[in-house]
Amino acid sequence: MRPIIRMFFFVLRRLLMPFMWLYAALSKPKPISRETAAQALVDDACRQLTLYQFNTCPFCIKVKKEVHRLALPITMANIQKDAEARDKLVRHGGKSQVPCLHIVHEGGEEQWLYESGDITRYLQQRFAA
Known part of the structure; x- marks a missing residue:
């Protein structure tokens, strides 16, 4: 039963993929602008961040829109x-x-933050103007 469910969602994702890409491209918010010195500090802080994602995940799209809005160069x-x-x-x-x-x-301590709402809240608290 489990392989059938996985196959169903795989096929569903493949069918919806073009629409998700289109939505992601058309719904990008305008990025905020910062002074050069402030943006340099943000760029430096973002070197410590990596977003694990995939392109057709709606929750990932939500987080990537916020990353774009906050003008964050996250890996x-x-x-x-x-x-x-x-x-x-x-x-x-x-x-x-x-x-x-x-x-x-x-100090080198690592944190793995899951859930799109928690991630966007963290990014807003740390990087919003």
Whole structure:
């Protein structure tokens, strides 16, 4: 039964993929603008962030829209195309759920933040003007 359910969602995702790409492209918000010095600080802080995602996930699209709106140069890791990224997500984060924001704190401590709402809240609190 489980393989049938997985196949159903695989086919459904393939059918909806063009529409999800179109929605993601057309619904991008206008990015905020910062002064050059402030943007440089944000760029530096974003080097410690990686967003694990895949392109047709609606929750990932929600987070990527917020990343775009906040003008954040966060590294994106597509777990559908990058097996190494998927393995790292499962090995260190504990599950293959996306979106997941990997945060490396100042002392080297790692945090794996799941759930699109939690990720957008974190990004807004840390980077909103």
